[in-house]
Amino acid sequence: MSSVVQNPRCWTRGQVALAFLVLSAAIASGLAVYSSASSLTGLSQAAFSVLFLPLLLSLVLSFLLDPLVNQMERLCTRTGSIFIVYILTLGLLFLAALWLTPHWQEFWSNMRTDFPRYTAQAIESLKNLMAGLHERFPMIESYAFPTKVRIWAEQLMAAILAQTPQSAMKVGGLMVIVPLFTFFFLRDGRKIMRSCVALAPNRHFEMIRDLSYLISRQLAHFIRGRIIEAIIVGLVITVGLSLTDIRYAPMLGIFAGVTNLIPYIGPIIGMVPGILIAFVDLGAGGQFWWIVILYILIAQVLIDNFILIPVLISRVSNLHPLLVFFAIIVGGKFYGIIGMIIGVPIVSIIKITLLEIRAYRRTFRLPETALEIDRPH
Amino acid sequence: MDPLWTNIFHKKLDEESLAYFLKHLPIFSELSPRSLATLENIVHVRNYKANETVFEESDPGSGMYMIRSGMVKIYAREQNGVEEELARLGPGDFFGETTLTAPAPRTASAKTLENTELVGLFRADILELAERKPAISSSIFLGLTRVVSERLQAASLEIRRLQNQLGEVISPENVET
Numbered sequence: 001m002s003s004v005v006q007n008p009r010c011w012t013r014g015q016v017a018l019a020f021l022v023l024s025a026a027i028a029s030g031l032a033v034y035s036s037a038s039s040l041t042g043l044s045q046a047a048f049s050v051l052f053l054p055l056l057l058s059l060v061l062s063f064l065l066d067p068l069v070n071q072m073e074r075l076c077t078r079t080g081s082i083f084i085v086y087i088l089t090l091g092l093l094f095l096a097a098l099w100l101t102p103h104w105q106e107f108w109s110n111m112r113t114d115f116p117r118y119t120a121q122a123i124e125s126l127k128n129l130m131a132g133l134h135e136r137f138p139m140i141e142s143y144a145f146p147t148k149v150r151i152w153a154e155q156l157m158a159a160i161l162a163q164t165p166q167s168a169m170k171v172g173g174l175m176v177i178v179p180l181f182t183f184f185f186l187r188d189g190r191k192i193m194r195s196c197v198a199l200a201p202n203r204h205f206e207m208i209r210d211l212s213y214l215i216s217r218q219l220a221h222f223i224r225g226r227i228i229e230a231i232i233v234g235l236v237i238t239v240g241l242s243l244t245d246i247r248y249a250p251m252l253g254i255f256a257g258v259t260n261l262i263p264y265i266g267p268i269i270g271m272v273p274g275i276l277i278a279f280v281d282l283g284a285g286g287q288f289w290w291i292v293i294l295y296i297l298i299a300q301v302l303i304d305n306f307i308l309i310p311v312l313i314s315r316v317s318n319l320h321p322l323l324v325f326f327a328i329i330v331g332g333k334f335y336g337i338i339g340m341i342i343g344v345p346i347v348s349i350i351k352i353t354l355l356e357i358r359a360y361r362r363t364f365r366l367p368e369t370a371l372e373i374d375r376p377h
Numbered sequence: 378m379d380p381l382w383t384n385i386f387h388k389k390l391d392e393e394s395l396a397y398f399l400k401h402l403p404i405f406s407e408l409s410p411r412s413l414a415t416l417e418n419i420v421h422v423r424n425y426k427a428n429e430t431v432f433e434e435s436d437p438g439s440g441m442y443m444i445r446s447g448m449v450k451i452y453a454r455e456q457n458g459v460e461e462e463l464a465r466l467g468p469g470d471f472f473g474e475t476t477l478t479a480p481a482p483r484t485a486s487a488k489t490l491e492n493t494e495l496v497g498l499f500r501a502d503i504l505e506l507a508e509r510k511p512a513i514s515s516s517i518f519l520g521l522t523r524v525v526s527e528r529l530q531a532a533s534l535e536i537r538r539l540q541n542q543l544g545e546v547i548s549p550e551n552v553e554t
Binding site for chain 1: 421423425429430431432436437438439440480497499500501502504505508509510511
């Protein structure tokens with residue numbers, strides 16, 4: 001050791017070993033942190049993709065049930081009122097299932113035989129149409145459009161048949177997870193929100209508390225409005241179709257209700273199967289036109305546009321059609337059909353949040369920048 | 378009476394507890410223990426360091442603050458930027474209660490003078506409570522109204538007194554000239 005003291009620039013073997021160890025440990029731990037960080041992001045991504053759908057569904061459900069639970073809470077504790085609401089909801093669902101099961105079974109057993117028949121009929125009429133077009137405009141090259149439609153329809157059918165058991169498993173899992181999540185959101189949602197807001201710094205706490213309340217109220221209003229609108233449209237179509245001889249009226253009603261959640265495009269998608277089935281089964285008679293009128297005039301124009309949307313959903317949260325298309329395309333890219341349904345509400349939620357913040361700023365005339373404070377008014 | 382039973386039925390509030398603090402504010406003095414427990418769950422306890430701004434004049438106001446410990450200065454900022462002190466508040470005092478029900482910009486600024494613990498009660502929390510427990514929220518509103526009315530009455534008496542004084546000052550001069 002004495003040599004070190006005499007010549008500090010020369011390192012002893014021990015010091016070199018120590019330096020080597022320290023450096024390699026630093027590099028190793030750096031690599032470990034890096035690799036664990038990248039696996040951490042991977043993990044969180046996987047967790048997010050698993051949790052996304054159940055979380056979203058339970059959030060929507062808790063927004064939907066919250067007013068009911070609040071009403072019940074006047075009589076008993078929060079947990080008790082959640083249980084009462086759950087029992088009521090379960091009863092309703094049970095009744096709906098009782099009513100739907102025979103229809104569902106009939107639908108499912110006929111689907112395999114009927115679906116090819118409907119598509120064949122559609123392709124036949126398409127062919128006629130193409131032939132007619134070709135006669136009138138000979139310069140159009142004969143394009144194998146009907147063949148394409150047939151291939152597409154067969155693929156769709158195969159996909160539905162293959163996916164059904166898989167999605168049944170998924171739905172079964174959701175039916176367990178979603179009520180559980182919803183229960184905790186309903187019971188502790190306010191506490192969760194409070195602890196999130198409590199993280200805000202003192203200076204901005206008051207404003208953030210107020211904004212969080214305004215935004216969540218608007219969101220609840222919007223989500224509740226959308227769901228109730230879809231339910232009513234679905235019911236109207238089910239009842240309207242039941243008046244005719246068309247088969248699968250409940251299925252078509254449910255389909256129209258669910259697709260009604262997507263603005264602009266949804267109602268059109270929702271009416272395609274109904275009109276197709278009506279055309280094939282009933283022919284272009286009075287009942288067919290009644291069904292077309294029911295879908296377009298009664299359900300969409302009269303009920304939805306004139307009554308439900310003005311009453312349930314404020315015009316403020318309406319999106320520009322272009323934005324709706326963007327949301328649907330991007331949502332479909334990320335999460336398939338479910339993404340298409342939830343893409344638009346998510347964009348609406350972002351828009352509502354921005355609008356609320358702007359309205360809040362305007363109400364209190366908050367200075368946009370620090371410079372404006374000094375400006376004389 | 379058996380001490381066990383008095384313990385069960387007359388559970389005295391712990392002096393350290395938030396409920397005890399709230400109970401001794403004039404606004405909440407007539408709340409039942411159950412309402413106090415509910416109130417405890419909707420207020421926000423915030424800790425401030427010395428010289429921290431609670432709010433500035435013209436900030437959006439949405440609630441009141443109660444001082445649990447520490448000292449708060451209420452002041453107005455004049456044109457030339459000088460702070461004019463309006464009041465100095467200590468433990469047990471509260472401020473900002475006028476914006477609790479009516480959203481309005483703050484009319485003065487508030488700043489802590491030492492380490493301070495404030496208990497905030499905001500409009501959003503009371504409105505949420507009104508949906509779930511109307512009875513409790515109405516008793517809170519009643520206490521609030523009482524305090525605000527008392528202050529309003531005192532203020533109008535003060536205005537009348539000042540008006541009279543002003544009249545006495547002006548009228549002799551008018552008569553003489």
